[in-house]
Amino acid sequence: xxxxxxxxxxxxxxxxxxxxxxxxxxxxxxxxxxxxxxxxxxxxxxxxxxxxxxxxxxxxxxxxxxxxxxxxxxxxxxxxxxxxxxxxxxxxxxxxxxxxxxxxxxxxxxxxxxxxxxxxxxxxxxxxxxxxxxxxxxxxxxxxxxxxxxxx
Numbered sequence: 001x002x003x004x005x006x007x008x009x010x011x012x013x014x015x016x017x018x019x020x021x022x023x024x025x026x027x028x029x030x031x032x033x034x035x036x037x038x039x040x041x042x043x044x045x046x047x048x049x050x051x052x053x054x055x056x057x058x059x060x061x062x063x064x065x066x067x068x069x070x071x072x073x074x075x076x077x078x079x080x081x082x083x084x085x086x087x088x089x090x091x092x093x094x095x096x097x098x099x100x101x102x103x104x105x106x107x108x109x110x111x112x113x114x115x116x117x118x119x120x121x122x123x124x125x126x127x128x129x130x131x132x133x134x135x136x137x138x139x140x141x142x143x144x145x146x147x148x149x150x151x152x
Contacts, residue, residue, distance in 0.1 A: 008120070014034060019133055019134070046082060084097065092113050
């Protein structure tokens with residue numbers, strides 16, 4: 001880890017996840033009210049989870065007993081991964097060791113970092129079907145947000 005990793009260490013709460021395609025208006029992949037956490041531990045491990053707001057419990061009372069259609073919807077409305085992390089020249093790098101999406105395991109996720117006091121923005125570009133789009137996730141330090149999600 002580089003010396004400036006300390007500025008990221010801690011727990012962050014999602015404020016917004018915006019997807020900005022080159023050819024369309026920005027949108028919110030999990031809705032404007034998505035919730036999420038991002039934890040950077042001092043020992044070089046990280047974990048993040050994001051969920052669409054208003055997810056419903058299964059009719060079976062437990063995910064492992066739920067009908068396939070409910071399981072599919074639950075999986076589509078939740079994003080999570082964890083692994084090692086470090087800073088590198090204005091970026092944070094996540095080396096994924098566990099993820100809801102098994103296709104992510106073993107991947108390296110590189111995010112641009114922008115800091116403003118207690119706010120953090122992570123962004124990355126990707127190309128899908130020949131079209132570039134930018135993911136922009138804004139986070140706020142957890143210890144600056146009250147239980148209702150407002151600033152303390």
